[in-house]
Amino acid sequence: MRAMVLHATGPVEGRPLHLEELPTPAPDPGQVLVRLDKCGVCRTDLHVVEGDLPPLRPAVVPGHEAIGTVAQVGAEVPSLRVGDRVGVPWLHRTCGRCEYCASGRENLCDRKEFTGYSVNGGYATHVLAEEGYALRLPAGDATRWAPFLCAGIIGYRALKAALPRPGGRIGFFGFGGSAHLTLQLAARQGFETVAYTRDQAHFEHAQRLGASEVVLADAARPPDRPASLDGAVVFAPAGEVLVQALRELRKGGTVAIAAIHMSPIPPIDYDRWLFGERRIVSVEANTRADAREFLDLATRLHLESTVALRPLAQANEALADLKHDRVVGALVLDCAEP
Numbered sequence: 001m002r003a004m005v006l007h008a009t010g011p012v013e014g015r016p017l018h019l020e021e022l023p024t025p026a027p028d029p030g031q032v033l034v035r036l037d038k039c040g041v042c043r044t045d046l047h048v049v050e051g052d053l054p055p056l057r058p059a060v061v062p063g064h065e066a067i068g069t070v071a072q073v074g075a076e077v078p079s080l081r082v083g084d085r086v087g088v089p090w091l092h093r094t095c096g097r098c099e100y101c102a103s104g105r106e107n108l109c110d111r112k113e114f115t116g117y118s119v120n121g122g123y124a125t126h127v128l129a130e131e132g133y134a135l136r137l138p139a140g141d142a143t144r145w146a147p148f149l150c151a152g153i154i155g156y157r158a159l160k161a162a163l164p165r166p167g168g169r170i171g172f173f174g175f176g177g178s179a180h181l182t183l184q185l186a187a188r189q190g191f192e193t194v195a196y197t198r199d200q201a202h203f204e205h206a207q208r209l210g211a212s213e214v215v216l217a218d219a220a221r222p223p224d225r226p227a228s229l230d231g232a233v234v235f236a237p238a239g240e241v242l243v244q245a246l247r248e249l250r251k252g253g254t255v256a257i258a259a260i261h262m263s264p265i266p267p268i269d270y271d272r273w274l275f276g277e278r279r280i281v282s283v284e285a286n287t288r289a290d291a292r293e294f295l296d297l298a299t300r301l302h303l304e305s306t307v308a309l310r311p312l313a314q315a316n317e318a319l320a321d322l323k324h325d326r327v328v329g330a331l332v333l334d335c336a337e338p
């Protein structure tokens with residue numbers, strides 16, 4: 001198999017991922033080997049590659065929005081067969097026994113493992129997946145579906161955390177791969193949607209996707225207007241954007257942070273921006289129930305992803321484009337063997 005391997009973390013401009021030939025692994029009991037078709041590029045991959053998330057093993061293949069077909073089935077795998085179409089997401093495995101797993105919060109499991117971080121992921125032609133964590137997918141366009149597997153599911157979990165009941169006014173801060181899916185989901189569920197961006201291309205993208213309002217502003221120069229949001233989701237990994245979101249939030253509102261890593265948060269004026277029962281909540285990974293709920297919604301509500309496809313060997317360049325905001329929508333790598 002071929003894979004883009006990370007041996008040492010560093011700035012993505014230094015091309016830390018190397019295309020290598022590796023032995024194709026055999027599935028352990030409970031696992032399947034998946035021959036990959038596509039893998040989405042998520043901001044978390046950038047944090048893994050650049051070392052914002054500390055390395056967990058000497059070398060790793062990133063990628064956790066992987067879609068392919070089962071090529072080999074290990075022992076004790078009753079529910080999957082060769083040829084089944086599956087998605088391989090961020091959550092590789094949980095312990096199933098800790099207090100979090102036992103209470104329906106497996107996303108908080110202390111011993112969970114992650115695809116493309118604690119185990120090898122989808123920037124490759126093949127990947128191993130656990131039977132119970134691989135997501136069954138309908139046949140269809142893997143390029144369109146790849147961003148659903150993390151960007152979509154995490155956005156969905158963040159939307160539920162920020163504003164559980166449709167009907168309110170929800171703001172999205174940082175209009176990238178996750179926000180462009182979450183905005184569609186919210187709009188089709190009856191939310192009023194507001195996209196905040198400092199980028200003209202993202203501004204126009206949000207308009208095309210049907211945002212109720214798009215605000216061109218950055219955290220350093222917030223718009224001078226009364227707070228109007230009932231809930232907000234921050235996708236940008238920047239502490240000052242969280243403060244910007246709080247300034248737009250009405251009393252009783254919640255800001256959910258859909259980021260695994262964030263730069264330090266500037267001091268917050270409690271009296272002005274937090275008092276009034278405003279809440280800040282982070283979102284960590286997702287449960288398998290979140291994944292099933294979101295994939296069902298994505299199908300029923302006909303969510304569309306805006307995607308650019310790149311060759312697997314250009315994963316470094318793809319991550320650099322993501323880092324420098326040169327992407328409208330999401331990037332997906334073509335993992336299929338020629």
Ligand SMILES: [Zn+2]
Binds near residue numbers: 095097098100101102
């Ligand atoms: Zn657990």
Ligand SMILES: [Zn+2]
Binds near residue numbers: 042044045064090
């Ligand atoms: Zn992700």
